[in-house]
Amino acid sequence: MKIAICSVQEFNPTIGGIERVSVSLAEGLIKEGVEVLFVACRKSPYSKPYTLPAKQVLLPKTLDYCIENVQALAHILKEEKVDILLNQNSHSELYNRTCYEVKSLSGVKLISVLHFSPDMRIKGNRNLVSFKYLSLKENIINLLRDVCTRFPLRYIFMYDQCRMYKNLYLNSDRIVLLSNEFKESYIKLSGIKESSKLTAINNMLSFPYEMNNYQKKKQLLWCGRLLFSQKKAGSYFVSLEKATRTITGLESCDCW
Structure with missing residues (x-):
């Protein structure tokens, strides 16, 4: 089996975030005998020299979506005999479109990963009013953002996001969330009737661990x-x- 891990930015593990997680995942897959290929669109402006456990390929354009990248990625997947395309940039509607069209051209399976709570843009814009620290203008803007995320307004102002999640579900063979707790919000936002494609990885915080009590600053x-x-x-x-x-x-x- 061969998996292509793809995203818009090069997989430099020193950057952290998705890049570091992807490299760790690749190392684990390789130990299990799975072949891995990294595919990115552009270099990072913060990139430093690094080494990867597998080959990395850069697409011809730095855009999230363009015909040239779709054709190039589909060609790469066929040449490398890739079975699964792992989309690590599923929060980008344009990049998702790239993956959908590549899947159609190459016949690979598509796994889409969301690295945050699906309702982040809703909950993250609530209760941000503070006259102690913020100006009147900032508080008015934050209040409007808060109001727009309340039912039923969120289905109007968050229409694009809801549509993106629905399309992601329809075009992916599997969607990976970071917690089982995120399934409910994904189902509500996407409006899907069944959720057999949704899966979740174990949250490391849910594993038992030993408490070490020691003096520390607050x-x-x-x-x-x-x-x-x-x-x-x-x-x-x-x-x-x-x-x-x-x-x-x-x-x-x-x-x-």
Whole structure:
């Protein structure tokens, strides 16, 4: 069996996130005797020298979707005799379209992976009003975002996202979520009638572990990327304000 792990960005494990997870997955698959191929569209601006456990191929264009990339990827999969295409960028509707068309041309099985909760854009835009840290304009914008995620408005303002999840389900052979708890939100947003294609990996936090009690500071570690509205500074300040209400002597340790 041979699996092609694909995404828009090169699989540099030093970047972290999806890239690191993909490399770890590839290492595990190779140990089990599965052949792996990495396929990406573009180089990362933050890339440093790295080594991969398998060959990596870059598509001709840096776009999430274009005919050239579709044809090139379909050709690569046939030449490499790939059985399964693993889409690690399933949150991009354009890249999903690339995978759908490649599947149709090459006949491979398509597994789509979501690396976050399907309703992140809904829950992530709620309860972000804070007159202590944010300006009046920011609070008004956050309040409007909150209102637009409430039933039934979310089915109007989140129409594109709901449609994307439905198309993802219809065109994939399997969809992998990061937790069984995410299945309910995916079903609600996509409007699918049956969920046999949905599966979930084990959340590592659900495994038993030994508690080590030791003296430590009361610190709040905030990790975020400013590219996403749910992780911007406003969310940080609101979270910090809520935490300080219940935890005395709390310090913040930021990582952006």
